[in-house]
Amino acid sequence: MKENYLNITFPSLPENVSLSRVIVASFAAQLDFTLNELEEIRVATSEAVSNCVIHAYRETRGEVQLELKIEDGVLKVKVIDEGCGIGDISLAKTPAYSTDPERMGLGLIFMESFMDEMTIESSPNQGTQILMIKKPERSRLNNGTSH
Secondary structure, eight states: OOOEEEEEEEEOOTHHHHHHHHHHHHHHTTSOOOHHHHHHHHHHHHHHHHHIIIIISTTSOOEEEEEEEEETTEEEEEEEEOSSOOSOHHHHTSTTOOSSTTSOSOHHHHHHHHSSEEEEEEETTTEEEEEEEEOOHHHHHHTTOOO
16 A cells, blocks of 8 residues: 655635645545545545634744645545643534634534544644545445445
8 A cells, every 4th residue: 555645734714725725635536535535634634624724823923834645545634733722622523612703613524524634633723634535435334344
């Protein structure tokens, strides 16, 4: 099974959210994902990067790190910022919760539902790291295992 990785760092600008979608979709296409799974990966990644742009750095600009890895037929997407951090991760995962009243507060819920696994590590004023993992459904079916 081939292994590959890509690490890219870019400024926390809104226009880089769509760029991250294109990058992750192109990278993930190396595995046997369906078009629907690729769209879920794009949405989850753009939500994670959007959170960096909107919440992590608020009115300032910082850097977003996107680390992509294919290992043992599994896609790993890591989004890292050095922003304000998340004070209460459980609260942040609550539907409709957002620190910005203009937002729906569904980003973390989408990310968690579209990926097989999601973990969040965050410390106030030190940043946040989100790891999302997805395995192609077809490979699970071929191996006789299910989601």
